[in-house]
Amino acid sequence: MKRIMRRYYTEAKYAKLLGKKIAWITSGGPVEPLIAMNIIPIYPENHGAMIGASKLGGKMSEFAEGLGYSQDVCSYVKDDITSSITKESPVPGGLPEPDMLICSNNICGTVLKWYEIQARKFNVPLFIYDTPFVHTEFTDEAREYVNEQTKEYIRFLEKHTGKKFNYKKMKKVGHLSLEAMRLWKAVLDTAAHKPSPLTAFDAFFHLALIVTLRGKKVVVRYYKTLLKELNERTAHNIGAVDNEKYRLLWDNLPIWFRMRWLSDKFASHQAALVADTYTQAWCGVIDLIDENDFLGTMGEAYTRIHLNVGVDQMADTIKTFIKQYDVDGLVMHSNRSCKPYSFGQYDIQKLIREMDIPVLMIEADMTDDRKFSESQVETRIDAFMEVIKQRRK
Amino acid sequence: MKKENNLQVFRDIAREPYAYLRQLKQKTGKVMVGSTCTYTPEEILLAAGLHPFRIFAQSKEFSLADAHLQAYGCSMVRGMLEDGLSGDLDFLDAVVFPHACDSIQRLSDIWRLNVKSLHFDVLLPVKLDSELSKSYFVKVLGRFKKEVEEAFSVEISDANLRKSIALMNRLRTLLSTLYELRSQSPEIIGGSDLTAVVKAVMVMDKEEAEKQLQALVDVLKQKQPSGSAKKRILISGSVCSHPDIYHIIENKNAVVVWDDLCSGTRYFEGLIEQEEDLMAAIAHRFTERYVCPAKHLGVKFQMENLKKLILEHRVDAVLFMLLKFCEPFSFDFPDIKNELEKMGVRYIMVEMDQHNKIDEQMRTRIDTLLEIL
Structure with a gap:
């Protein structure tokens, strides 16, 4: 993984020398047409996760707050704004500057503001792939709107690269993307085994490729190898957590700067976070994509992802995971940086009451360590695990 | 004196908008349709014979809303939900959520699951600068019109729509004139009164609002600019x-x-x-x-x-x-x-x-x- 990511960022760094263009794109954005056009996609959100994992999030958010950004807005945005000025980053020299920006609001409205800010800063064209929210229904006019935007997107790419869109390559990219998503799903599905061969913390790590490079062969190869390893572990009943006794489900983005601590904390209770709603987002809409008509069906698939649907539908997905992974409890990260993911969590708790499992809510932030209280979280986890243990008796 | 009397109407409604709406419903029997944002196409609701109004988030404490929304939600979102859950909007028949920010988007879900009122989501585009998104916007309004017709068993005729468009245009012109007059001669009306007028118009019966606004503008126009420093x-x-x-x-x-x-x-x-x-x-x-x-x-x-x-x-x-x-x-x-x-x-x-x-x-x-x- 490290080797692939290093090569990816090195190629991006020398993009100009290689005659390639760079597009910054949101994590839920339609990347496949970029791959088909030989454009290098760069994900500021993935960079944000790296900044968080490197424990730089609090400090970098603070810098952006000095520029006038609020304390209460998304820390990914603030990390990116800071890094694009100071060049401080886990990637040497920071992210390569974009030639264009591709923003899809299927994950939040925040990315719209973020990409507007960066479009002004870098003075580069911005394409918005606008995905109407699906509270209860994906309407006919929304379908037509996103499908037409796919065509608009291709015209945008042709205009800004000066090249004709490569439909032949797109067909291959579509197949590879779908294959990668299926493999990713198979990887996550292995966690249904008891003991689980991987935890959500592992999934957060292995996620990087399906987010950044889906549509490339290297992703398919990587997940095939990973799946093989996991299947071997399953065959030999090797669990990711020693003596796994309790199984938990995670909701929302990871707390990137406390992954190890949280993993150890749960493991100390013989609890494995076997699955999560976040990494599932990159394989949750496979059924909506027609392998032979990727471009014609991706609009609907990108619109109906987990974060772009109503709270009741999100609760249904969680219920499915509770059954599929046979979990004993749900841990919800109430993420101060991500309102669309976090607002509605209380109602989800009510909607899944019939599943009769305890729920723990941890209030934190995905990268800003100033918003994390270790002692409070520790006490809450201990109490939560007590409840789970007592129910088992 | 005339100006003061006339302003008092707006002040009273702005201070107690829900009391006004409750009374209006009792008096007229009209269907009360609350909305969360200025992107609500009020003309469509008016043409259907309904009464559109803005939900203001009057609540200052959020004890009921806190069971549904984290404390890092803005006070508008928490306050609107509190208004809905507390019974302050007991006269509400339906609610319209035009798509706006992430917080209102989730408020719509929470509202639909917890507050008893007919629910309309108007799934507006986010980008407004392409021909495609503008044409989608038109289709979304068309769907909303149809949904309103079905929900209330009414037909929204073009003639009624033209009337409501004309009425809303006259109201907008009057409010705009009021603002322009104030910009030219700030002393003719206090800032808090001006804001009360706008707030009141957002909930008032629109024909009544037009009458009252016209009277106010006529009085203010007679005042001489004083060249304030x-x-x-x-x-x-x-x-x-x-x-x-x-x-x-x-x-x-x-x-x-x-x-x-x-x-x-x-x-x-x-x-x-x-x-x-x-x-x-x-x-x-x-x-x-x-x-x-x-x-x-x-x-x-x-x-x-x-x-x-x-x-x-x-x-x-x-x-x-x-x-x-x-x-x-x-x-x-x-x-x-x-x-x-x-x-x-x-x-x-x-x-x-x-x-x-x-x-x-x-x-x-x-x-x-x-x-x-």
């Missing part, structure tokens, strides 16, 4: 309807001459042009007036619009009243302030914990701005 302030943000803000400013020899608020000009800015396709006509106003920062109309719209308003209204300083936790507005602030610095226009930003409460810190910050002018 007060400092001219523009308020920028989402919601700012607390009367005390205007008193603080006016006590410091300054006046608010304009705003770009959802509780102010954003409600009435722009008229609906005559077009054959009435849904297109309504949509076009929404895509061409001052857009909300949660919508996209080019990457520089907000700052260019503000700069234009500063020049048009000879503004000396901008007071940003930003609601804590409101992402769309707060993300624009740093780049806008840089533009103001280049223009040499002074500004101050006040973060409001709650849109309907004023604390000492806010008071001090506003005082500071006015003292350095």
Whole structure:
């Protein structure tokens, strides 16, 4: 993984020398047409996760707050704004500057503001792939709107690269993307085994490729190898957590700067976070994509992802995971940086009451360590695990 | 004297909007349709014989809403939910959620699951600057019209739509005239009264509102401009309807001459042009007036619009009243302030914990701005 990511960022760094263009794109954005056009996609959100994992999030958010950004807005945005000025980053020299920006609001409205800010800063064209929210229904006019935007997107790419869109390559990219998503799903599905061969913390790590490079062969190869390893572990009943006794489900983005601590904390209770709603987002809409008509069906698939649907539908997905992974409890990260993911969590708790499992809510932030209280979280986890243990008796 | 009497109508309604609505329902039996945002196509509701009004988030405590929304939600979202859960909106028949920010988007889900009222989501586009998105906008309004017709078993005729468009245009023109009069002669009406007028119009029976507004404008037009030497302030943000803000400013020899608020000009800015396709006509106003920062109309719209308003209204300083936790507005602030610095226009930003409460810190910050002018 490290080797692939290093090569990816090195190629991006020398993009100009290689005659390639760079597009910054949101994590839920339609990347496949970029791959088909030989454009290098760069994900500021993935960079944000790296900044968080490197424990730089609090400090970098603070810098952006000095520029006038609020304390209460998304820390990914603030990390990116800071890094694009100071060049401080886990990637040497920071992210390569974009030639264009591709923003899809299927994950939040925040990315719209973020990409507007960066479009002004870098003075580069911005394409918005606008995905109407699906509270209860994906309407006919929304379908037509996103499908037409796919065509608009291709015209945008042709205009800004000066090249004709490569439909032949797109067909291959579509197949590879779908294959990668299926493999990713198979990887996550292995966690249904008891003991689980991987935890959500592992999934957060292995996620990087399906987010950044889906549509490339290297992703398919990587997940095939990973799946093989996991299947071997399953065959030999090797669990990711020693003596796994309790199984938990995670909701929302990871707390990137406390992954190890949280993993150890749960493991100390013989609890494995076997699955999560976040990494599932990159394989949750496979059924909506027609392998032979990727471009014609991706609009609907990108619109109906987990974060772009109503709270009741999100609760249904969680219920499915509770059954599929046979979990004993749900841990919800109430993420101060991500309102669309976090607002509605209380109602989800009510909607899944019939599943009769305890729920723990941890209030934190995905990268800003100033918003994390270790002692409070520790006490809450201990109490939560007590409840789970007592129910088992 | 006549002006005072007439203003009192608006003041009373603005202070107790829900009491007014409750009475209106008793008196007229009309179906009450609340909405959360200025992107509500009120013309469609009026043409169906319904009564549209804005849900203001009157609540100051959020004990019921807290069971559904985290404390890092803005006070508008928490307050609206509290209004809905507490019974303060016991007269509410239906609610309209035009798609706006992430918080309102989730509020819609929570509302649908917890508050008993007919529910309409209007799934507006986020980008408003492409032909494709404009045509989608028209289709969304068409769907909304059909849904309203079905829900209330009414037919919304073109004739009624034309009437409601004309009525809303007259109201917007009157509000705009009122603002222009105030910009020219700030002493003719106090800032808190002006904001009360807009707030009241958002809930009032629209024909009654027109009558009252016309009377007010007629009286104010007779007043002679006095060439006031007060400092001219523009308020920028989402919601700012607390009367005390205007008193603080006016006590410091300054006046608010304009705003770009959802509780102010954003409600009435722009008229609906005559077009054959009435849904297109309504949509076009929404895509061409001052857009909300949660919508996209080019990457520089907000700052260019503000700069234009500063020049048009000879503004000396901008007071940003930003609601804590409101992402769309707060993300624009740093780049806008840089533009103001280049223009040499002074500004101050006040973060409001709650849109309907004023604390000492806010008071001090506003005082500071006015003292350095």
